[in-house]
Amino acid sequence: MGTYDALLVVSFGGPEKPDDVMPFLENVVRGRGIPRERLLEVEAHYQRFGGASPINQQCRDLIAAVQPTVDLPVYWGNRNWHPYLEDTLRQMAADGVRKAAAFVTAAYSSYSSCRQYLDDIALARAAVEGAPEVVKLRHYYDHPGFIAAMADHTREALGRLPDEHRDAARLVFTAHSIPVSMAATAGPGGGAYEAQLRRAASLVVAELGGDREWDLVWQSRSGAPHIPWLEPDVCDHLLQVDAPAVVLVPIGFVSDHMEVVYDLDVEATETARKIGLPLTRAATAGTHPRFVAMVGELLAEPEPAACGAECCPAPPRRPGPPR
Numbered sequence: 001m002g003t004y005d006a007l008l009v010v011s012f013g014g015p016e017k018p019d020d021v022m023p024f025l026e027n028v029v030r031g032r033g034i035p036r037e038r039l040l041e042v043e044a045h046y047q048r049f050g051g052a053s054p055i056n057q058q059c060r061d062l063i064a065a066v067q068p069t070v071d072l073p074v075y076w077g078n079r080n081w082h083p084y085l086e087d088t089l090r091q092m093a094a095d096g097v098r099k100a101a102a103f104v105t106a107a108y109s110s111y112s113s114c115r116q117y118l119d120d121i122a123l124a125r126a127a128v129e130g131a132p133e134v135v136k137l138r139h140y141y142d143h144p145g146f147i148a149a150m151a152d153h154t155r156e157a158l159g160r161l162p163d164e165h166r167d168a169a170r171l172v173f174t175a176h177s178i179p180v181s182m183a184a185t186a187g188p189g190g191g192a193y194e195a196q197l198r199r200a201a202s203l204v205v206a207e208l209g210g211d212r213e214w215d216l217v218w219q220s221r222s223g224a225p226h227i228p229w230l231e232p233d234v235c236d237h238l239l240q241v242d243a244p245a246v247v248l249v250p251i252g253f254v255s256d257h258m259e260v261v262y263d264l265d266v267e268a269t270e271t272a273r274k275i276g277l278p279l280t281r282a283a284t285a286g287t288h289p290r291f292v293a294m295v296g297e298l299l300a301e302p303e304p305a306a307c308g309a310e311c312c313p314a315p316p317r318r319p320g321p322p323r
């Protein structure tokens with residue numbers, strides 16, 4: 001851990017009370033051409049949970065678990081809600097931090113899951129006099145700590161299925177859908193988001209042993225209907241899957257935040273119930289001890305090289321659907 005003098009956990013952020021919800025959503029979709037109807041729909045998801053996303057508490061829990069395992073002060077800053085990255089960097093500068101390692105709560109390459117975090121860190125640094133240097137730790141989708149946590153949680157979810165269906169149950173891995181154009185330019189050579197997800201899923205399946213059938217499908221599609229996003233959607237997939245039971249494995253996320261508890265535990269679970277398909281959902285990595293230990297292991301690695309400019313470029317800002 002020689003070269004860093006702090007760890008900065010960087011996350012998405014989420015509302016914590018009803019009045020936070022719309023301002024948070026406006027932060028998220030600024031300039032992105034997300035239809036108003038979609039925004040109101042998503043607002044209802046948050047209000048159904050009392051206007052609070054679970055994600056901030058999950059960050060607090062992760063930090064509480066990581067702090068005793070690393071020999072550095074741990075800070076936390078979000079892209080879209082308090083505590084904002086800029087405020088955290090200001091505090092870090094005041095505390096004399098010169099160089100921080102950033103652990104981002106997103107494991108894969110793509111504009112949304114990597115470059116957008118880098119861009120927001122850069123914007124926040126530019127706004128803070130004397131801001132520390134920030135080095136983003138590498139992608140960890142294939143790290144044994146992440147894979148072990150997901151394999152453990154998948155095993156546990158298989159255990160919650162009726163005994164007679166367990167052996168033939170299909171693993172349905174899910175990740176956030178992104179626009180097809182964004183998927184095409186993910187990573188240095190393009191296509192990295194989907195390729196990394198398939199790699200992580202296959203490592204989890206291998207760790208479970210045997211040759212269980214699995215699929216990778218998408219959830220939480222946003223955006224205007226005329227723009228293609230990765231498909232199939234998890235609910236459409238469940239309606240036609242040929243298996244006696246399913247375990248949903250949200251491999252694309254690292255905590256059980258709103259897109260997991262609403263889109264999977266409410267929507268997909270209801271879809272499965274309607275057609276009589278036994279279904280359980282694996283927990284995300286969360287504060288699994290192997291995932292927590294992974295953060296310290298990443299800190300001990302040689303400093304990762306920065307992404308090149310061609311990696312995960314920003315999508316064009318969209319003015320919205322044609323009228």
Ligand SMILES: CC1=C(CCC(=O)O)c2cc3nc(cc4[nH]c(cc5[nH]c(cc1n2)c(C)c5CCC(=O)O)c(CCC(=O)O)c4C)C(CCC(=O)O)=C3C
Binds near residue numbers: 055177
């Ligand atoms: C790849 C990816 C991840 C995984 C990587 C990572 O974890 O970062 C992720 C995570 C998350 N996405 C989240 C929330 C939202 N994402 C939205 C919209 C969008 N997501 C996108 C992609 C991703 N999103 C994209 C391409 C859009 C379209 C707008 C744009 O181009 O930016 C919207 C707008 C409303 C709507 O859903 O339409 C919301 C509210 C939360 C917080 C949940 C909580 O509050 O607990 C989390 C962790």
Ligand SMILES: [Fe+2]
Binds near residue numbers: 176
């Ligand atoms: Fe999202």
